[in-house]
Amino acid sequence: MKISFHINNQPQTITIEDQNTPLLWVVRDLLDLKGTKFGCGKAACGACTLHVEGQAVRSCSFPVHLVEGKKVTTIEGLGTPEDPHPVQQAWIEEIVPQCGYCQPGFMMATAALLEEIPNPTDDDIDNNIINVCRCATYYRMRKAIHRAASIKNDSTTNSVNS
Amino acid sequence: MSDEKRAKKKLSRRKFLVRGGLGTLGVLAVGTYLFRNPIRRSLADFANTVETPYLGDTKTPSIWFEVLNDNSVILYSPKVEMGQGTFTGLAQIAADELEIDIDQIKVVNSPSISGNMDDFGTGGSTSISSLWQPLRELAATTREMIKNEAAKKLGVEVATLSVANGIISSDGKTMSYAEVVDGVKEWKVPKTPALREIKSYKFVGKPIPRVDLKAKVFGEHIFGMDASMPDMLFGAVVRPSEIGAIFEDADIAEAEKMPGVIKVVKEKDFVGVVANSRMEAENAKHAIKTTWKTDKVWQTKDIEDMIKVGQGTPITIQKEGNAKSILEDDQDKITAEYHSPLGAHAQLEPNGAVAYVEEDKATVMISTQVVKITRDEIAKRIGVSKDKVNVIPTFLGGGFGRRLHTPNGIQAAVLSKAVGKPVKCFLDRKEEFQHDTFRPPTHHVLKAKLRENGMIEAIEHNVSSGDVAFGSPLLPGIAPALMGADLGAWRGGMINYSAIPNYRAVSWRVKLPFATSWWRSLGLLANTFAIESFMDELAEKAGKDPVQYRLDQIGDDERGFRLKEVIKAAAEKAGYKDKAENGRAMGFACSVDVNTPCAQVVEVSIENEKIKVHKVTCAMDPGLVVNPDQVRAQCEGAIIMGMSASMYERMYVEDGQLRPIIYGPYRMALMRHAPKEIDVVLLQNSETPGGVGEPPLGPIGAAVANAVYRLTGQRLRSMPLEAS
Structure with missing residues (x-):
């Protein structure tokens, strides 16, 4: 069957059995x-997190037909690198990644969180960022999430003011 | 003899292996003393304190460096990057001696065919420490080679040249490294030049951002899992769920008819399938009816019954004075027993490979910590000579020791050979959990006798553990006979309190029915948990402050001095208090691993009947610090990974199967468990870099248990630590 959707702002049609x-x-x-990484195949680790219509989705357990007509x-x-998302900017400034394998999933989950909660508290972070990082970079990730929120809010304020 | 010849001769004799290491153990041990305990003890002591050397090429700059047209330099690293920051440290070290900017160097994995491989692989917290000297010498030699050519091209004396950022200048004339190397057909390797003064280095010692930061933040395709080749097919291998299952036969008729299937491959020891897509391969795999032979249906209790001090053969790994006889005679001795569970690596990137086997050669892209062993094993299995097998290591989505065994490389190669096309083949998560090379469970018996003043008269640590180093392809098969005790299992199991007059450590080997092996820091976490919990118990019996009690019983040699310094630094920075306050309490523990002493203070409370770690203060002395930011990152990660292993993780055996088989049920530290504060203090009481990746995993389990005791009066002697 054919499935059409947008991926990273580009229209895409795939044919799949x-x-x-x-x-x-x-x-x-x-x-x-x-x-986007494979970690467990059971939506348990979050390494495969991406956005469908801005929502964080664990794509290893998300049937492709559900993205028909949607934005991924x-x-x-x-x-x-020229135009990083605030989350990526914060990740760079805090030098978060170690092995790096799980990090895209964490960054995608964080980007979605900041759309819902622009200034997450530590509890918000604990309750919403539930991916697994074996290098255990959580300490820097928490700092980066707070930093990303502040970068994002600053840029929003600036664009409103200008 | 010309200067050049003399230099060449000198070069060929230049070695970095003078400090010895594992490679020399056989030489030391062979002879009539083979099975005498004192020799084994000296071997154990040697293995405990010696710096692991670099076991690869140290004299051929051309296989290490390549100058590109844009005046950047590629460093072909024989050590892989698995998150530990090695590529960054190596870039700093090389850039300083090459006299180029950090942005001008790019570190890439060295493919096996280049010949730049380390026999030892990547692990044991050795990548920076073992390459510190050889890499600086190689980089300095390379710089001199370029300068010598530049002098010729510019028609000036070498002595007139100055270098900065890869640009050579003399008397107003300049030439980039790229311009110098252009067209040079033959290089002369001069004798090793004097190295620069460490304090003149621009990058060593500075918190340079990770060189792989952008690749990892913008999702570049750098991992083994991301590798691909043109016309690649997908493979899947059937693996048993039961412990000890041996492949007997497989009915492949149904699988062969499945959509997309190219071939079902039946070998003497496994069966696999190759298909057009991953899903088709996976679906076909489940249609294969495999028969396995198992002798026994294992349960957790069987494993627990095996791991017991007193069973098997004891090997004394450390002995000072007469601890054994003193403790045997003493009716009032203090004893305590501790346990640690079976643990999984649970690294996020599953093991796998992309392999392409052609007529008489093979190419394999794989996340591996042992490039050479991976290559040799594949070459042997597919019947191609080693030098025709090119193993291209990728970035690792976590290592932690999991990728020191790589049968997945063999399987991908066998499948590729069967279809004559590149095949990509990965384990699924259930297979990762059931076919891991686990951290073995342990049982510890501690005994001590105190003097009237409370100081320790005699102490003994007995540890029973599954294998760690034994059985690994990294160790020669003769090692168990030579060494008796498994150096991985007892790592961290020696007594560091050398002012105690009588101490002894004994290792009991247990061979479990499934693979146990290297797991970041090996026995360090469990052994330190036992010894350092016991030290707190003794301090309490003695009525002493646990930090002072430790300080008073450490010797005054260099090792003792460095350990005492980190203990004092951690206690001071944390404001250590030996009593609970406002529902919180502190716990202390310390360890020495790969000659790197580390001390930690944790602050805990009990919330909703669960242990909550609020803050960890970590003082560590890894010697000269190449990158303070990345050493801190290793401490932060090791602390939380150590918390995870000490407080949450446990594999068990049920009806013949290892479980759990998925994250979640295999409980691990998540964001909500991470301490809000981690304070790292770095001391540098050694002039050369030591190990960093594993030492900070040592103290955390004991420090948490000690804090919980102080808060609740409950002594937790089994990991995972749970307040009740």
Whole structure:
């Protein structure tokens, strides 16, 4: 079957035999966007987190047919080195990643959180950022999430003022 | 003899292995003393204190460095990057001796075919410490080679040249490294030049941002899981769920007819499938009917019954004075027992590989900590000579010792050979949990006798553990016979309180029915948990402050001095108090690993009947610090990973299967468990860099248990630590 959607602001139509194929494998193997990671295949670790219509989704357990007509964003579409998303900027400033494998999932989860809660408290972070990082970079991630919120809020204020 | 020849001769004799190491153990041990305990003890002591050397090329600059047209330099690293920051540290070290800017150096993995491999692999907190000297010498030699050519091209004396940021200047004339190397067909390797003064370095010692930061923040495709080759197919291998299951046969008729299946591959020891897509391979795999042979249906209790001090063969790894006889005679001795559970690596990137086996050669892209062993194993299995197998290491989505065994590389290669195309093949998460090379469970018996003044007269640590180093391809097969005790299992199990007149440590080996092996810091976490919990128990019996009690019983040698300094630094920075206040209490513990002493103070409370760690203060002395930011990052990560292993994680065995098989049920530290405050103090009481990646994992379990005791009066002697 054919499935049409937007990925990182580009229209995309794919042809796929099994419409229940997890979105993760379509993104990684078919569209060659490998920033989104496979960790567990059971929505338990969050390494595969991306956005569907701005919502954080664990794509390893998300059938591809559900994105028909929707907007999908992956880490490749979140920001670029020239124009980083506030979350990526904060991640760089706090030097968060170690092995780095789980980090796109965390950054995508954080970006979605900041849309819902622009100034998350520590409790908000604890309750919403529930991905797994084996290098245990949580300490710097928490600092980076607070920093990302402040970068994002500053830029929003500036654009409102200007 | 010309100067050049003399230099070459000198070069060929230049070695960095003078400090010895594992490679020399066999030499030391062979002879009539083979099975005598004193020799084994000296071996154990040697293995406990010696710095692991670099076991790769140290004299061929051309396989280490490449100057590109844009005047940047590639460093081909024989050590892989698995999060520990090694690429960054190596870039700093090399840039300083090459006299280029940090932005001009790019560190990449060295493919096996280049010949730049380390026999030891990547692990043991050795990457920076073992390469500190050879890499500086290689970089300095490379710089001199370029300068010598520049002098020729510019028609000036070498002595007139100055260098900065990869630009050579003399008398108003300048030339970039790239311009110098352009067209040079043959290089002469001069004798190793004098190294620069450490204090003149621009990058060593500075908190340079990780060189892989952008790749990791913007989702570049750098991991083994991301690797691909043209016309690649997807493979899947059937793995048993039961412990000890041996492959017998497989009915592949149904799987062969599944959509997208190219071939079902039946080997003597496994069965796998190759298909057009990952899903098709996975679906077909589940259609294969495999028969396994198992001798026994294992349960957790079987494993617990095996891990007991007193069972098997004891090997004394440390002995001073007469601890054994003193403690045997003493009716009033203090004893305590401790346990640690079976633990999984649970690294996020599953193991796998992309392999392409052609007629007489093979290419394999893989996350591995042991490039050379991976290559040799694949070459042997597919019948291609080693030098025709190119293992291209990728960035690792976590290592932690999990990628010191890489049968997944063999399986991908076998599948590729069967279809003549590149095949990508990965374990799923259930397989990762059931086919891990686990951190073994341990049992510890501590005994001590105190003098009237409360000081320790005699102390003994007995540890029973599953294998760590034994059985690993990293160790020669003869090692168990030579060494008796598993140096991985007893790591951290020696008594560091050398002012005690009588002390002894004994290791009991247990071979479990599944693979146990290297897990970040090896036995350090469990052994330190036991010894340092016991030290707090003794301090209380003696009526002493636990920090002072430790300080008073450490010797005055260099090792003792450095340990005492970190103890004092941690206690002072944390404002350590030996009593609970406002519902919170502090706990202290310390350890020495790979010659790096580390002390930690944790502050805990009990919230909703659960232990909550609020703050950890960590003082560590890894010697010269190449990158203070990344050493801090290693401490922060190791502390939380150590909390995870000490407070939450536990694998168990149920009806023959290892469980859990997924994150969540395998409980791990998450964001909500991480301390809000981690304060790292770095001391540098050694002039060379020591190990960093594992030492800060040592004290955390004991420090938490000691804090909980102070708060609740409940002594937790089994990990995972749970307040009740």
